Amino acid sequence: MAQYSAQLDGVFTALSDPTRRAVIGRLGRGPATVGELARDVPMTLPSFMKHLRVLEQHGLIRTRKSGRVRSCELARERLALVDGWLAEQRAVWEGRTDRLERLVSGLEPPKEPR
């Protein structure tokens, strides 16, 4: 549970930057080399590499070096953590809405406040 929470911290931190989100969008179309990714980004290569390291560190991309070329691919399963977290929130809301509906339609007596 603590690990899940720490992973969520990392995923949300990684997603809080437009350059990093753009890399994720690009890698969604297929793997790419660092050179290909960097080409579209108006930023120095060292700055861009920092963003890639944040993405890799938090598990959103995998990179592999072959000779002098480093290639990157998206780790979609890590992005699925966000889907999971949103689904949990929705379950809470819907549970609440269901209770309200039952209350309104008289199927369930109101609970005493605790």
Added chain:
Amino acid sequence: MAQYSAQLDGVFTALSDPTRRAVIGRLGRGPATVGELARDVPMTLPSFMKHLRVLEQHGLIRTRKSGRVRSCELARERLALVDGWLAEQRAVWEGRTDRLERLVSGLEPPKEPR
């Protein structure tokens, strides 16, 4: 577009902390006062208030003061931005998968690399 991107930055930043995610989870069950929210959190009130301000600043909660009591409610529409962003990513992946499938089944000739 720039505003949408800045809003996403803010939402993801706000979600990158477990205390703030816990507040969102709690407010999913209904509005609560700051006192009620703070009760479950092992942290000083000033530190906790900072987290609430981050959530409010990035549009994930709304707060209202009535006399000496400040109440908070979840702004679900802001959380929907995350759903929207994930749906965009999925559309990219699925577009890619569809193309691969058409390619494999011979319905589409491969494109020349640009």
